[in-house]
Amino acid sequence: MRRFRQGGAVPHPPCYVPWHKLAHEEPDMTHALIVIDVQNDFCPGGALAVTDGDAIVDGINALMGRVDAVVLTQDWHPAGHSSFASSHADKAPFEVTQMPYGAQVLWPDHCVQGSNGAAFHPRLDQTSADMIIRKGYNPAIDSYSAFFENDHKTPTGLEGYLRTRGITKLTMVGLALDFCVNFSAVDAAKLGFDVEVRLDLCRAIDLDGSLSAAREAMTTAGVTLR
Numbered sequence: 109m110r111r112f113r114q115g116g117a118v119p120h121p122p123c124y125v126p127w128h129k130l131a132h133e134e135p136d137m138t139h140a141l142i143v144i145d146v147q148n149d150f151c152p153g154g155a156l157a158v159t160d161g162d163a164i165v166d167g168i169n170a171l172m173g174r175v176d177a178v179v180l181t182q183d184w185h186p187a188g189h190s191s192f193a194s195s196h197a198d199k200a201p202f203e204v205t206q207m208p209y210g211a212q213v214l215w216p217d218h219c220v221q222g223s224n225g226a227a228f229h230p231r232l233d234q235t236s237a238d239m240i241i242r243k244g245y246n247p248a249i250d251s252y253s254a255f256f257e258n259d260h261k262t263p264t265g266l267e268g269y270l271r272t273r274g275i276t277k278l279t280m281v282g283l284a285l286d287f288c289v290n291f292s293a294v295d296a297a298k299l300g301f302d303v304e305v306r307l308d309l310c311r312a313i314d315l316d317g318s319l320s321a322a323r324e325a326m327t328t329a330g331v332t333l334r
């Protein structure tokens with residue numbers, strides 16, 4: 109539709125809204141890049157290494173200058189965390205156990221607070237980060253999602269941070285696609301953010317079909333996989 113005809117009055121849209129207000133109805137999205145857990149322990153040589161986990165770092169850095177805000181998340185467990193197989197008698201890494209909040213995969217010890225494994229990959233551009241949010245510090249609950257711990261109730265505070273900055277659109281990247289990226293993207297979509305996951309800037313663990321389940325969960329939640 110042409111907005112202005114030559115001569116005569118400016119036509120009204122079907123429901124009358126002054127033209128000067130229509131401009132403000134254009135989607136005015138403030139866009140954040142959420143970089144999930146690009147830490148040494150999830151990269152080759154780390155305690156819970158994701159294949160080619162380090163191959164995404166340069167592409168992530170390149171995206172940082174193209175958004176309004178950059179958030180880094182950091183998996184940050186106390187020693188003896190309940191998500192570690194070593195904290196459970198007779199359990200091996202990658203076995204599943206029942207926690208009060210539901211099923212939980214047990215992991216090798218990883219991302220222990222203050223350790224080199226918990227540090228960001230040395231090439232990840234930390235100087236461009238507006239916000240670094242840590243998760244998984246509660247000894248009794250794991251936290252895959254950047255928004256809620258694995259009880260799906262305890263908030264991390266990230267939602268409030270994003271909303272108070274007026275951020276509505278999120279691009280998510282990082283490690284691992286089928287765990288922390290997946291849970292973060294699904295929660296964000298449920299909270300009403302416009303969410304896209306850049307598959308080329310993620311890598312997966314792929315444990316017992318977790319990757320295809322994650323793709324399904326994200327798609328069902330309305331996340332755009334790009």
Ligand code: VGL
Nearest residue numbers: 145183215283284287288
């Ligand atoms: C993650 C397993 C355990 C992740 C964190 O970042 O995807 N996965 N802790």
Ligand code: ZN
Nearest residue numbers: 183218219244
């Ligand atoms: Zn963890």
